[in-house]
Amino acid sequence: MYKYLSPIGPLYLDSDGKALTGLWMEGQKNFPRVSPFTLDKAPDLPIFHETAAWLDCYFAKKDLPPLPLLVPKGSTFRQAVWKELLQIPYGKITTYKAIAKAIGSSPRAVGGAVGQNPISILIPCHRVLGTAVRRGKNRSLTGYAGGIERKRFLLNLEQGDLFPLHQG
DSSP: OEEEEETTEEEEEEESSSSEEEEEETTOTTOOOOOHHHHHTOOOOHHHHHHHHHHHHHHTTOOOOOOOOBOOOOOHHHHHHHHHHTTSOTTOOEEHHHHHHHHTSOHHHHHHHHHTOSBTTTSOGGGEEOHHHHTTSOOOOOOOTTOHHHHHHHHHHHHSSSSOSSOO
16 A cells, blocks of 8 residues: 555555555545555555656646556446546536436435445545535535545635635
């Protein structure tokens, strides 16, 4: 596992040796157990350097290079949801309902798969919002494995200050 220091805190990258298989935020739900020994002995893999370069561009708001090779592990259904997430353009948002319609499922099932996304940021689950938020009825965000403030940060990074940092 490789540790990347980002504006939203440490990110932990995992690989099968060739592809990125995981990217988690410190303390996020579903964060795998990692020993300090594992982090100290992280292999010097090209995929980690490619991912770090992509993240550097992302957080600096520079043109993004192509995504590194991503191989998230999950069921066929989760794979379908994650593939659909990859279709959401930078700076755009969608809803659980829209993804459900695209793959022929229910928004609740899609929400479960989105919440299990093992490659945060690169597979942009932060771009999925509830219907009320999407329609502008409510700017209060819900549901993000990395925490609402991180979701807000990522959306604001991509879209400007659409989601104020402090709700009143």
